[in-house]
Amino acid sequence: MNENASKSTLQRLPFYLDVLKKRQANGEEFVSSSIIAKELNLNDVQVRKDLASASKLGGRPKVGYEIQELIDDIQSFIGCDRIDKAVLVGVGSLGKALLGYKGFLDYGLEIIEAFDSHSSIIGDEIKGILVSPMEDLAESIKENGVKIGIITVPASVAQEVADKLIEAGCKAIWNFAPTKINVPEDIIVQNENMASSLAVLSRHLNSKN
Amino acid sequence: MNENASKSTLQRLPFYLDVLKKRQANGEEFVSSSIIAKELNLNDVQVRKDLASASKLGGRPKVGYEIQELIDDIQSFIGCDRIDKAVLVGVGSLGKALLGYKGFLDYGLEIIEAFDSHSSIIGDEIKGILVSPMEDLAESIKENGVKIGIITVPASVAQEVADKLIEAGCKAIWNFAPTKINVPEDIIVQNENMASSLAVLSRHLNSKN
Numbered sequence: 001m002n003e004n005a006s007k008s009t010l011q012r013l014p015f016y017l018d019v020l021k022k023r024q025a026n027g028e029e030f031v032s033s034s035i036i037a038k039e040l041n042l043n044d045v046q047v048r049k050d051l052a053s054a055s056k057l058g059g060r061p062k063v064g065y066e067i068q069e070l071i072d073d074i075q076s077f078i079g080c081d082r083i084d085k086a087v088l089v090g091v092g093s094l095g096k097a098l099l100g101y102k103g104f105l106d107y108g109l110e111i112i113e114a115f116d117s118h119s120s121i122i123g124d125e126i127k128g129i130l131v132s133p134m135e136d137l138a139e140s141i142k143e144n145g146v147k148i149g150i151i152t153v154p155a156s157v158a159q160e161v162a163d164k165l166i167e168a169g170c171k172a173i174w175n176f177a178p179t180k181i182n183v184p185e186d187i188i189v190q191n192e193n194m195a196s197s198l199a200v201l202s203r204h205l206n207s208k209n
Numbered sequence: 210m211n212e213n214a215s216k217s218t219l220q221r222l223p224f225y226l227d228v229l230k231k232r233q234a235n236g237e238e239f240v241s242s243s244i245i246a247k248e249l250n251l252n253d254v255q256v257r258k259d260l261a262s263a264s265k266l267g268g269r270p271k272v273g274y275e276i277q278e279l280i281d282d283i284q285s286f287i288g289c290d291r292i293d294k295a296v297l298v299g300v301g302s303l304g305k306a307l308l309g310y311k312g313f314l315d316y317g318l319e320i321i322e323a324f325d326s327h328s329s330i331i332g333d334e335i336k337g338i339l340v341s342p343m344e345d346l347a348e349s350i351k352e353n354g355v356k357i358g359i360i361t362v363p364a365s366v367a368q369e370v371a372d373k374l375i376e377a378g379c380k381a382i383w384n385f386a387p388t389k390i391n392v393p394e395d396i397i398v399q400n401e402n403m404a405s406s407l408a409v410l411s412r413h414l415n416s417k418n
Contacts, residue, residue: 010412011405018364018388025365040389078408079415097306107407147414155227156234172410179227180249188413190406196220197399198316199287201381203219204397205356206288 005053005077012050013074014107015040020074024067032064054078080108085146086174089161090153091116091124091131094176098152099126109148113140134164141168148172155179162189214262214286221259222283223316224249229283233276241273263287289317294355295383298370299362300325300333300340303385307361308335318357322349343373350377357381364388371398 019039023031033051037044051057055073057065075081083105088095091114098104099114114131116122124131132140140146149165151158151173158177165173172188175181178195228248232240242260246253260266264282266274284290292314297304300323307313308323323340325331333340341349349355358374360367360382367386374382381397384390387404 005412007409010409011402014387014402014404014408015389022365041391077412077415079411080408082411082415084411084414093309093311097310100302100309101306102302104403104407107404108411109407148410156231172413174406174410178223180224182250188410190409192401192403192406193220193223194313194401195223195316197383197401198313198318199223199289200216200219200399201357201383201397202288202291202293202317203214203286204381205293206286206291 005050009050009053010078012040012042013054013078016047016051017071017074020067020071024071029067030060030064031067031070035064078108083108083110084148084172085144086111086148086150087137087141087146087165087170088114088129088150088152089116089134089137089165090151090177091118091121091126092152092154095152096126098150098176099129102127111150112144112146115140137164138168141165141170146170148174150174150176151181152176214259218259218262219287221249221251222263222287225256225260226280226283229276229280233280238276239273240276240279244273287317292317292319293357293381294353295320295357295359296346296350296355296374296379297323297338297359297361298325298343298346298374299360299386300327300330300335301361301363304361305335307359307385308338311336320359321353321355324349346373347377350374350379355379357383359383359385360390361385 016036019036033047034044037047054077055070057069057073086109088098088111111129114129115134115137116131117134121131122133147170149170151161153161155177158179159181162173162181162183166183166187174190176192181189183189225245228245242256243253246256263286264279266278266282295318297307297320320338323338324343324346325340326343330340331342356379358379360370362370364386367388368390371382371390371392375392375396383399385401390398392398
């Protein structure tokens with residue numbers, strides 16, 4: 001096991017879980033690194049290295065990895081077998097969309113409260129999640145031990161919101177605003193750049209026309 | 210201009226647009242590459258190279274780039290000044306969330322119809338977008354000239370859906386299913402790996418505890 005698994009290794013781990021769970025659903029008990037590598041278009045050496053970061057299990061020659069144990073090890077390594085509490089700031093259409101998504105719990109994320117600065121929406125419940133005023137943000141984070149802040153405000157106020165989340169105690173920021181935010185070294189930011197993805201798709205179509 | 214701008218250049222272009230629009234909103238007319246680089250924590254040379262991919266404008270010494278012209282050039286290069294039609298397949302909670310998001314139009318994406326295999330939801334409208342049966346998918350893509358397919362089905366059926374989208378004429382796939390999909394060379398896939406992002410955040414919190 002390696003406490004310092006690279007970000008790209010971490011990003012691949014959910015895909016290994018996906019392959020392992022599919023194989024298991026088909027009744028298989030063992031899988032080799034070369035089969036996983038082939039399914040994901042990855043290099044065999046890379047797969048073995050990634051798996052060694054997350055699990056002390058070795059793949060046995062001619063048999064491979066024991067699927068259930070490997071699933072348990074990866075989930076425990078990532079921490080997705082444990083629930084992290086999150087708050088979401090910015091209840092516009094994207095914020096509402098994410099509040100309505102029930103799949104995050106499968107990955108260990110629970111959004112416990114949402115915040116917005118517009119009085120018209122404060123006090124509403126979106127899929128059972130209360131929208132509170134920004135003034136209550138810091139207290140909620142501290143009282144509930146919230147570690148993840150989800151940012152779905154416009155780009156122009158994303159930095160300000162990130163600063164507030166971090167000051168109140170969040171250690172991880174999931175940023176959906178299409179802008180760069182700066183954070184202290186011990187804080188992790190994961191950017192979800194839907195604008196960047198759309199730029200890649202749109203340019204591809206544009207250059208074909 | 211470079212017809213073969215790299216994917217990472219394309220992914221950065223929306224961030225340049227963000228900086229340019231903020232500066233413009235502040236009443237500025239010109240901006241230097243070094244200011245853009247500083248705001249985005251990028252290298253000055255990288256910024257100038259990226260901008261040269263999208264625009265034939267040069268930054269003038271001591272003055273910089275003319276903001277409005279650079280915005281126009283980048284938008285036209287990406288193609289986000291033009292609307293691309295999309296269909297969404299898989300109207301579960303993530304699919305509904307995306308159908309409810311009104312921000313895609315700003316980036317040139319219009320979802321015109323949704324598809325699902327569950328009869329209980331077929332015929333419903335989600336934020337004005339009709340949910341149709343899978344049998345109608347190919348005809349809708351062909352008739353409406355749809356170029357982008359958005360996949361929000363479970364991982365286990367994502368490949369099958371991608372194959373149908375491509376066979377009907379989609380040239381770009383926006384994949385939100387946490388699995389790898391294989392496509393022909395002339396098709397572009399952009400993966401939105403929320404599971405990967407959550408793995409990075411969760412591991413970071415996990416390793417601190």
